[in-house]
Amino acid sequence: MQLLKKLFQIISKITPPSQGLSEKQAELLSRLNPDKIYVENVRSILGVSYKSALNICETAVRQGVFQKGVEVKCPDGSVAVTAPSRDQLPPEVRCWKQEDGHPEPEMLSTADLETTIFYRLNDEAGSEPYGKTA
Numbered sequence: 292m293q294l295l296k297k298l299f300q301i302i303s304k305i306t307p308p309s310q311g312l313s314e315k316q317a318e319l320l321s322r323l324n325p326d327k328i329y330v331e332n333v334r335s336i337l338g339v340s341y342k343s344a345l346n347i348c349e350t351a352v353r354q355g356v357f358q359k360g361v362e363v364k365c366p367d368g369s370v371a372v373t374a375p376s377r378d379q380l381p382p383e384v385r386c387w388k389q390e391d392g393h394p395e396p397e398m399l400s401t402a403d404l405e406t407t408i409f410y411r412l413n414d415e416a417g418s419e420p421y422g423k424t425a
Contacts, residue, residue: 297356298412302337302347312337325412328357348410357410364405371399377406 298320302312319336334344351357362373365386374380380401387394 297354298351301350301354301356304350328410328412330408330410351410355413358413360409360411362407362409363401364407365399366404371404372401373409380406 299312299317302320316336320333323332323336328348330341330344330348333339333347334341337344337347339347348357348359352359358375360373360375361377361380363371363380363384365371365384366388367386369386371384371386372381382401383398384401384404385396386399386404388397389395
């Protein structure tokens with residue numbers, strides 16, 4: 292997959308040369324859900340700091356390999372909604388809670404809930420070089 296090759300190139304440019312990317316790390320990275328890649332996953336697999344993993348992910352966004360997104364989680368940990376950015380999140384989301392053993396919907400303010408940044412492989416990137424326009 293061309294996008295994974297680009298990601299591996301980005302990683303090799305950002306991580307110290309002595310570290311390199313092992314076959315096991317490359318395999319683990321390729322097994323990540325391409326629609327939900329979290330900074331913590333990258334940090335853990337590569338054994339780098341959170342800041343370095345964030346730098347890798349943000350560089351991948353700038354290079355067109357990743358798209359960035361944000362998700363809102365309900366109190367039970369389930370994802371209520373995702374959007375490309377925080378300003379595109381709805382003001383309220385529907386979450387479910389158990390009421391007398393039955394699930395009941397409740398509307399909660401997005402501002403009061405946990406949000407998490409995630410990345411996804413950019414399927415629209417294709418094989419065009421970065422910066423090329425029509």
